[in-house]
Amino acid sequence: MAHAHEEPPDSPRVRAASLLRRHGWNATSPQVLEGGFSYWFDGDDACVAYVDTGGAWVAAGAPLASTERRLAVTEHFIAAARAQGRRACFFATETRFAGEVPLVSLQMGEQPVWDPAAWEAKSLRSSRSLREQLRRARAKGVRVRQVSSTEVADPATPLGQGVAALASQWLEGRDMAPMGFLVQLDLSTLPEERLCLVAELDGALVGLLAAVPVYARNGWLIEDLLRNSGAPNGAIELLVDDAMRRFCRAGSEFATLGLAPLSGDVSPWLRAARKLGSGLYDFHGLHAFKAKLRPHAWVPIFLSFPQQQNSLLTTLDVLRAFAQGGLVRFGLLTLIRAPGIVIRLMALLLVPWTVLLALPLARPYFPTPGVRWAWVAFDVMVAIGLFSLMRRFRRSLALLIASAVTGDAVLTLAQALLWNMGRASGMVDALVITVAVAAPWLAALLLWQAIRRARL
Structure with missing residues (x-):
């Protein structure tokens, strides 16, 4: 994928990147520059990144707009979708947006958040097991260092080749078919601002952390955490610890590992879906991993949509966005893998x-x-x-x-x-x-x- 600075200045992606740096508050906002998104603009000062599933425009988070414009942009986007014969919804919105707009907001999970300045005082000191994991990894000889995101994304470099092999092993080990929308693995966006850390053991790559800035929140989204199957215990925790300390030194006020889907106070039918889907996706394991890092709070994540839309149909629209090619095809590929x-x-x-x-x-x-x-x-x-x-x-x-x-x-x-x-x-x-x-x-x-x- 071409980086934003290599594209024409009037390209939709470059325009979206400019608005992202001004208005990107949602934890998922940096991901709207990854592949597969279309961009709908409301004038020169507002944008919505979305995926067209054929039946709906599924937006990634809240509109990139000022507080004063957000409600109007939301209404205009919904109207534009309807004019094209599409439903509209906003996935991965947070409480701020849910309180600003007259939409139904259905909780789809929750995300852990940290204040990096309190990482050591509130997280490390409160968890003996977390401290022990860090000790084990260091005792095994695991070392963490920052690397260039450009080198990480370049398959022609030895590091890029190692990361590609690590990513391939990670994808191959998953039961579900590869997904798109907000969970695709893309290390090429925001190369100048992206933080990339690698964990190495005797010079061999055993783990990777990639984080992108959440601009309007003075914070970071840790969007990728990859671990080699042979990595010592604590390697991932060591990466997170190093990242939190860097965030703290930079004066950042917010950090998250993103959504733990179908966790928290979700509806009964979503709890049933979590139970039925546990053979394909380890919902409990993902939430437990994030919880053991001792977050300072858990905040709800919503699917927001117009009141006249059916909630089940809208949820299916979101699933189609993630499936990137149709639910039937995704289901068959998953069946082969699981x-x-x-x-x-x-x-x-x-x-x-x-x-x-x-x-x-x-x-x-x-x-x-x-x-x-x-x-x-x-x-x-x-x-x-x-x-x-x-x-x-x-x-x-x-x-x-x-x-x-x-x-x-x-x-x-x-x-x-x-x-x-x-x-x-x-x-x-x-x-x-x-x-x-x-x-x-x-x-x-x-x-x-x-x-x-x-x-x-």
Whole structure:
């Protein structure tokens, strides 16, 4: 991506960067210069960064505008979206904006905040475990140093190559497909102002912290924290400690690690979504990690939208913005990447399938009753194995089940070709045979992929 200073001075991104430096108060405001955003301007003194999902304009935080103009800009943006046949909403807004505008504000989580000047007095001194993590990392020989953000983002430099490998390992280790909007990994924006720290062990890169300024708040957003899988305990805490001390020396008054999604006082249906989605995203773990750094406060983060808009539909608009390519595509990519979800889904689907095989209506699809009951017994054993893996993943059991399902796929195909195809009559039979053949092949592929992902 080209940096803002390399673009024409009248380009939307350069204009947005200028307004960001004047009015960027939301913790997420520095991220509006990353890839994928469009910019809507209300005159020369206000801007909204947004993503067009096809059904809505999803804004990243509050408008970049003065206090006096913010309400009018909000109303104008909503009207402009409606003129294009789009809904409008503002994701990751804070209490200040929620109190200024006549919009519904639905809490979507909370973010931890620190006063860097009180980091040592309020955070370190109140947490023996945090101090111990820092001690361990230093004792192991982990060292933190500041590096040029330009070098970090340049794949032609040794450091840039190391960071790219670290980022690749981090992305590959996540169960969810890569997301966009406010959670993409982009180290190229604001190169002059960005703070980049690396943690090294014997000269090898084991961790990275990247922070960007929240201009109108005299503060910082720590937007990226990457850790090598082999990094000693405390390496990430050491990076945060170093960053907080730098913020303090610079006279900064605010620091945050950003949103902990679906945490805090969220609605019952969002709590249900958190529970259902825990196999894909470690909501509790992320909140717990940020909490152990002893924040000085937790502040709510909202999704703000017009009162006449449906809250569920608006939430789906936000999910589409993060999915960057459609929810169906994102879901399929995530299914391939998430071993736990694959195993759980296969176990649950195998139960009704086995019941169907045991019913009298399945008799015509098997050469003999013995063959039919052998398949039923086989599926029961596979289901038991899958439910066992759901409780605790064991590679040896997963390999055994994957091998058995692969054999199932081969035998099912052979039975379909040698027995079923010649006796099929009508679309129903063709559909049943197709599903019976395709299901074990797909299950085998997903299981082998799940085993590969589980090693990461």
